Amino acid sequence: MGKKKGRADVRERFGLAVKVRREALGLTQEDLAAAAGIHRTYLSDVERGTRNLSLINVERLAAALQVTMAELFAAVDAG
């Protein structure tokens, strides 16, 4: 199944959702990466939509962003 026509790739929509929430919390990439236990360069890639990240890192990011995974994906679905 391909991506929907005219819609950004799920990796890009996820990355934007992370970035928007991170900025709403007033966190830098360094802050969030440390809280989630991931590398800052990895987080930078996630936000740019170039990482096809997996469940375990999705859960870590959601926890560090203080949202449920459902809340994070609501933004991804809407993106």
Next chain:
Amino acid sequence: MGKKKGRADVRERFGLAVKVRREALGLTQEDLAAAAGIHRTYLSDVERGTRNLSLINVERLAAALQVTMAELFAAVDAG
């Protein structure tokens, strides 16, 4: 950040959410795998909680299960 004490791993909770939704739709693993464009053995591993699947396959499975990603993760969060 480790998994929360006493809580099933996110891979197991995701797998269960997929299985419950698949069965609610009356689909076999073969049906769902074909609809999602993934291998049946891969889907079997997902449902058993042994796959740390990534955003692109999460999106494919949600679409084939006729739910939004947020709806699918609401079940994962609750699991």
